[in-house]
Amino acid sequence: MSIDLYVFSLINGQALKWHWLDFTGFVIAKYSEYVLVIILILFLVINFKKYWRMVLEAIVAAFFTRLVLAEIIYLLWFRPRPFVTNSVNLLIDYNAKESSFPSGHASFYFALSTIVYLYNKKIGTIFYIASLFIVLARVFVGIHWPSDILAGAISGILVGLALNKISKKYLPK
Numbered sequence: 275m276s277i278d279l280y281v282f283s284l285i286n287g288q289a290l291k292w293h294w295l296d297f298t299g300f301v302i303a304k305y306s307e308y309v310l311v312i313i314l315i316l317f318l319v320i321n322f323k324k325y326w327r328m329v330l331e332a333i334v335a336a337f338f339t340r341l342v343l344a345e346i347i348y349l350l351w352f353r354p355r356p357f358v359t360n361s362v363n364l365l366i367d368y369n370a371k372e373s374s375f376p377s378g379h380a381s382f383y384f385a386l387s388t389i390v391y392l393y394n395k396k397i398g399t400i401f402y403i404a405s406l407f408i409v410l411a412r413v414f415v416g417i418h419w420p421s422d423i424l425a426g427a428i429s430g431i432l433v434g435l436a437l438n439k440i441s442k443k444y445l446p447k
Contacts, residue, residue, distance in 0.1 A: 289363035303411035332389035380426025388434025
């Protein structure tokens with residue numbers, strides 16, 4: 275058994291045991307992601323002048339990672355989702371024709387979290403923890419492999435770091 279399948283089985287194997295956990299996993303996997311975007315927008319409402327650069331970088335990094343980098347990988351390599359090739363505890367209906375690797379959610383939210391962290395360590399840490407819950411919930415509900423999450427998180431972090439470095443060099447302060 276591969277380590278990916280083993281870790282997936284450990285996480286997804288907890289599904290369908292407790293109603294409250296299934297509900298929590300479902301809500302986190304499907305809806306909680308919007309909370310981080312709303313918090314990011316609140317930064318602009320609170321103090322546009324102070325946070326515009328952070329928010330702009332976070333949005334660019336997240337969308338570039340998800341809509342460009344992840345999409346290129348999807349075109350180059352199709353990986354079936356866990357529920358397509360295995361018997362899993364599937365809690366969310368999902369399109370079996372969409373590639374699983376890398377996780378678009380992980381790439382998006384870890385890019386966002388990286389930028390926020392580079393500007394504010396405390397809030398960035400909260401963003402990272404929330405992102406971790408979001409992506410682990412997607413394994414829990416049966417729609418991603420752990421390696422999809424890991425690859426998405428790494429790509430998001432790397433794009434966030436690179437974009438921040440470029441931004442510091444070329445954007446006015």
